[in-house]
Amino acid sequence: MLRGISIRHFRLIEHLDIEFGCGLNVITGETGAGKTILLDSLDFALGRGKAANALSGNDRSAEVAVEFELSAQHPATEILGQHDLQSGGELILRRIAYPSGRSAAFANDRRCSLRILEVLRNALVNLHGQHDDRSLLDPSQHRRLLDLYGQHDCRLEAVQLSWKRLANARRELATALEFQVEASSEQEYVRQALKELTDLDPKPGEASALDERRRFIRQAEGNMERANTARELIGMSGAIGQCSEAIAQLERIGSPQQKDISEALGSLERALIELDEALQNLEEFQATLDIDPYELENVEERLFTIRALARKHRASPDSIHELVQPLAKQLEKMDASGEDVRMAEEECQRCLSVFKDKADELTALRLKTSSRLDAEIAGELAPLKLRRATVRTEISSSSPGAHGQDKVTFLGTTNPGQPLAPISSFASGGELARFLLAFKVCLATSNAFPCMVFDEIDKGIGGATAAAVGQRLRALAGKTQVIVVTHSPQVGAMGQRHLVARKRTSKEATTIEVHPLRDDQRVNEIARMLSGEQVSEEARRAAGVLLSTTFPDSG
Numbered sequence: 001m002l003r004g005i006s007i008r009h010f011r012l013i014e015h016l017d018i019e020f021g022c023g024l025n026v027i028t029g030e031t032g033a034g035k036t037i038l039l040d041s042l043d044f045a046l047g048r049g050k051a052a053n054a055l056s057g058n059d060r061s062a063e064v065a066v067e068f069e070l071s072a073q074h075p076a077t078e079i080l081g082q083h084d085l086q087s088g089g090e091l092i093l094r095r096i097a098y099p100s101g102r103s104a105a106f107a108n109d110r111r112c113s114l115r116i117l118e119v120l121r122n123a124l125v126n127l128h129g130q131h132d133d134r135s136l137l138d139p140s141q142h143r144r145l146l147d148l149y150g151q152h153d154c155r156l157e158a159v160q161l162s163w164k165r166l167a168n169a170r171r172e173l174a175t176a177l178e179f180q181v182e183a184s185s186e187q188e189y190v191r192q193a194l195k196e197l198t199d200l201d202p203k204p205g206e207a208s209a210l211d212e213r214r215r216f217i218r219q220a221e222g223n224m225e226r227a228n229t230a231r232e233l234i235g236m237s238g239a240i241g242q243c244s245e246a247i248a249q250l251e252r253i254g255s256p257q258q259k260d261i262s263e264a265l266g267s268l269e270r271a272l273i274e275l276d277e278a279l280q281n282l283e284e285f286q287a288t289l290d291i292d293p294y295e296l297e298n299v300e301e302r303l304f305t306i307r308a309l310a311r312k313h314r315a316s317p318d319s320i321h322e323l324v325q326p327l328a329k330q331l332e333k334m335d336a337s338g339e340d341v342r343m344a345e346e347e348c349q350r351c352l353s354v355f356k357d358k359a360d361e362l363t364a365l366r367l368k369t370s371s372r373l374d375a376e377i378a379g380e381l382a383p384l385k386l387r388r389a390t391v392r393t394e395i396s397s398s399s400p401g402a403h404g405q406d407k408v409t410f411l412g413t414t415n416p417g418q419p420l421a422p423i424s425s426f427a428s429g430g431e432l433a434r435f436l437l438a439f440k441v442c443l444a445t446s447n448a449f450p451c452m453v454f455d456e457i458d459k460g461i462g463g464a465t466a467a468a469v470g471q472r473l474r475a476l477a478g479k480t481q482v483i484v485v486t487h488s489p490q491v492g493a494m495g496q497r498h499l500v501a502r503k504r505t506s507k508e509a510t511t512i513e514v515h516p517l518r519d520d521q522r523v524n525e526i527a528r529m530l531s532g533e534q535v536s537e538e539a540r541r542a543a544g545v546l547l548s549t550t551f552p553d554s555g
Contacts, residue, residue: 001481002125002451003067003090010041010054010062010097014511018499024477026495027485027514028525033501034512035485039127039455042066044095046125047105047117051097065094068124074450076123085110091124093117127453128436136410136436139422143366143408146393149443150369155362156404162358163402166351173344180341183334190334193313194327197320202306207317210303217296220289227286234279243272359405366395366406373442380438384472385465386431389414391423391438410439433457434469441472444479451481458488470494489529493546498522522547 007016012034029035044054045064054062068091070077080086085107094106095117105117136145147156232238250265310317333340370393377391391412398407411420414431423435437457444452454473458466470491476482477496486492498517503510517525526543527535 001069002483003069005038005042005045005067006065007038007041008063009056009058009060010044010064011037011056012503012510012512013037013041014056014509016512016514018514019516020481020483021497022477022481023496024474024494025481025483025497025499026492027483027499027501028487028492028529029501030503030528031487033503034514035501036455037512038501038514039453039485042125042453043127044097045093046121047095047114048121050101051103052101054097054103055099059099061099062097063094065092067092068451074123076120076450079116079119079123080107083107083112083116085112085116091120093120123450125451125453126440128433128440128455128457136423136439139407139409142393142410143403143406145443146366146369146373146408149373150365152362152365152369155358155365159355159358159362159404160402162351162355163400166348166355169344169348169351173341173348176337176341176344179333180337183337187331187334190327190331194324194331196309197324197327200302200305200309202309202321204321205318206321207303207306207310210299210306214296214299214303217291217299220291221296224286224289227282227289231279231282231286234275234282240272240275240279243268243275247272355400359400362404363395363406366404366408370395370408376442377438380441380472381435383468384434384438385468386414386434386438388416389431389435390416390420391435392420394420433459434461434465437469437472437476441476444476451483452476454482454484454486456485456487458486458491462488463490466490487529489526489543489546492529493522493526493543493549498525500525519547 001022002020004017004019006018007013009015018038027035027038040049041054041064043049044062045066051062054064056062068076070089070091072089076091080091092106092108094109095103096105097103103114105112105114107116107120136142147153234240236244247265247268250261250268253261306320307317310320313320313323315323374391374393378389381387381389381391389412391410394409394411396407396409397405399405410423412423412435413420414435423432423439434457437454440452457473458469461469466488467490470488471494473482473484473491474494474496484491484495492498499514500517500521501512501514503512523540523543524535526546527539530542530546531539
């Protein structure tokens with residue numbers, strides 16, 4: 001509910017605080033008294049209108065604040081929570097227009113964007129001018145309004161959930177098909193790569209071990225040649241042979257000189273023993289270097305194969321064994337891609353069938369609800385002097401989606417025999433206003449509209465028709481808060497809270513004031529609306545009659 005509005009320096013409004021009540025609030029006043037400016041200020045606070053159009057022209061900032069009372073279940077409460085703007089049961093929206101042409105918006109004293117104000121506006125207020133009612137005149141909103149009226153929440157949620165699952169299944173199918181296409185072009189490459197690796201069967205760290213063995217073999221070949229040379233130099237054709245010959249020559253020396261060379265002979269014999277041991281050690285050393293002549297070729301061939309595969313797969317030669325398992329899983333997935341596609345297609349068909357069933361149920365429910373709404377609206381049209389009018393909620397097929405498979409359009413005509421047409425195109429201004437009022441009275445039971453504001457909905461009508469409009473507004477106010485700007489005494493008399501707008505002009509400035517009226521003051525205001533500027537006693541008596549025939553809580 002809109003509790004009140006506080007206005008500072010907004011166009012011709014200098015300083016104004018207005019309180020609204022439950023039920024039907026009427027705002028009256030002479031033409032040009034500023035009633036429309038009052039509604040413009042409300043629109044400005046709710047995010048519409050340019051800042052420059054709000055200024056009074058006195059180089060002062062304009063400010064409008066509106067206060068709402070919210071229940072925990074009110075849609076605006078959820079919106080505030082989504083943007084971390086908790087309400088605690090009340091919401092104060094404030095917008096400031098600066099002389100520079102910029103504006104700032106606040107929700108419960110926290111800065112917010114105009115986009116958030118626009119979203120909140122749709123949840124808080126429904127403004128209806130003679131030619132302005134977006135939700136009822138916009139066919140794209142008709143399905144939502146019908147669902148709200150019929151309270152289709154549970155069925156609609158089921159459709160939305162089934163559509164979401166269908167969308168997910170279709171994405172999974174698209175992914176499976178895409179992978180199948182990729183698999184068909186890469187499968188043979190992966191299969192060959194896996195075969196190369198499994199045939200090679202590399203071990204962890206094998207490349208480093210092979211490289212070390214390769215260096216050892218190359219060193220061993222050179223060491224073998226050096227050991228052979230050493231053996232030749234030590235052997236019979238070398239040091240051993242020469243040492244043996246030296247010993248033989250010394251042993252031929254006779255006595256008494258034999259005694260003088262005994263030490264040299266002993267040294268040579270000891271040296272011969274050492275040379276024999278050295279030769280034996282060399283033989284043992286060469287035994288350790290006994291290498292298969294083809295081993296180096298085999299080692300190098302395997303090492304180079306491992307390094308080539310490592311370069312091919314951009315991996316470390318010592319870790320290419322780690323590629324085997326991922327490639328095996330990839331190949332397994334590629335081989336199963338056809339089955340994955342088949343299963344994804346089956347899931348899509350299953351989800352589509354579920355969605356179709358849920359959408360069919362919602363369509364049947366909408367058809368049933370539309371008949372009930374049409375009958376209820378027809379019952380509202382008669383008191384509004386539109387007995388010959390016809391209304392029909394048309395449900396046709398549309399592209400399936402989270403909303404179901406239906407297109408909903410409100411059609412009607414005010415002349416029998418004329419084809420039904422969208423409600424925005426078949427009625428005159430006054431007829432359209434009453435037609436939309438009938439819709440709103442019916443839709444109000446679903447909370448499709450929150451606080452409703454009507455700007456001169458009674459324009460162009462009078463007498464019994466205006467009285468009927470007032471009665472329907474009063475009935476509507478029994479379901480939701482209604483604020484009406486009116487020139488009709490019949491509508492004004494129906495108000496449960498009556499406000500009057502007046503324009504004050506002085507040498508310094510022109511300002512607009514709005515005041516609540518007591519019961520005795522209401523008589524004079526209704527009389528003025530009946531007779532004009534000069535209020536007669538007859539007009540006062542007629543005003544008294546109008547007020548006395550309304551509900552007893554008026555005033």
